[in-house]
Amino acid sequence: MSEQTPQPSPELFFQTANAYQRTAAIKAAVELDVFTAIGGGARTARELAARCQTAERGMRVLCDYLVVVGFLTKEGDSYGLTPDSATFLDRRSQAYMGGTLEFLLSPMITGGFEDLAAIVRKGGTVMSEAGTVAPENPVWVKFARAMVPMMAMPAQAIAQLLTDGGGPRLKVLDIAAGHGMFGIAIARQNPDAEVTAVDWPNVLEVAKENARGAGVGGRYSTIEGSAFEVDYGTGYDVVLLTNFLHHFDPPTCEGLLRKVHASLKEGGRAVTLEFVPNEDRVSPPVAATFSMMMLGTTPNGDAYTFKEFERMFRNAGFSRSEIRPLVATPEQAIISYK
Secondary structure (H helix, E strand, C coil): CCCCCCCCCCHHHHHHHCHHHHHHHHHHHHHHCHHHHHHCCCCCHHHHHHHHCCCHHHHHHHHHHHHHHCCEEEECCEEEECHHHHHHCCCCCCCCCHHHHHHHCCHHHHHHHCCHHHHHHHCCCCCCCCHHHCCCCCHHHHHHHHCHHHHHHHHHHHHHHHHHHCCCCCEEEEECCCCCHHHHHHHHHCCCCEEEEEECHHHHHHHHHHHHHCCCHHHEEEEECCCCCCCCCCCEEEEEEECCHHHCCHHHHHHHHHHHHHHEEEEEEEEEEECCCCCCCCCCHHHHHHHHHHHHHCCCCCCCCHHHHHHHHHHCCCCEEEEEECCCCCCEEEEEEC
């Protein structure tokens, strides 16, 4: 018996047209602290409404919706947390990510997609000439403060990679450091590591605050200004390029990478963290769809494949590059050798 061809269905169309409700639901649940309340023992709509100070009907509809989209479980009238929600959305968890919505759903980001047709016609952002990569854009201060929980695990994973692959003493340059967590994680793991962070002055205030809080402020220095313009110095063992290259086109990236190459000592490494789609550019989903974020918020940014990164680093003078998967993140690390 031959397989029947599935009948056309409008289900995907309706799900996509109404996807804004999914965003609104997670934003509301975080704002109302629904996940923390469930983790704390409130399970029914009535109990949650009392704990979160909402109408019972509103809480029931919100929680049922969160069950449907995968953030909650339901048995009878009792709601529960999924493993992901318990880890990332219960405020008591060390991996809590609810605060990242302050950046991810900021008007600067979401406003960039109000006229996607115009963006597609142009081939880049219509927010402004430079989009989010405009000099000293205040959105990056919000990013630095909001994204620490999301970056803590990949930062630790990269610190472990570097410890496993080299000697005890490290001179580290962290380009576009933002919150500073990647350099800070290396400094915390290696008492002989010294970190220099490059970013805009207002963003570096956040990084320095985080370094002091982590107890590594004495080994944490800064260079204020554009990564394309400031003098890095030389003799670095490691240069960190975390979530930065995707903002620019390949020629711009290669120009920066030549500067990075010159700053490294012989045998030094550039460590890049990025969303890296497969060569088909449509898988895996999170990495592949990141190119849409770059289309809407930058003039020329993209989600690059490993072959594209490999070519950029080779053109900048690096001898070889290798890609490493990281635990608990959709991003991957690319290690490039001088």
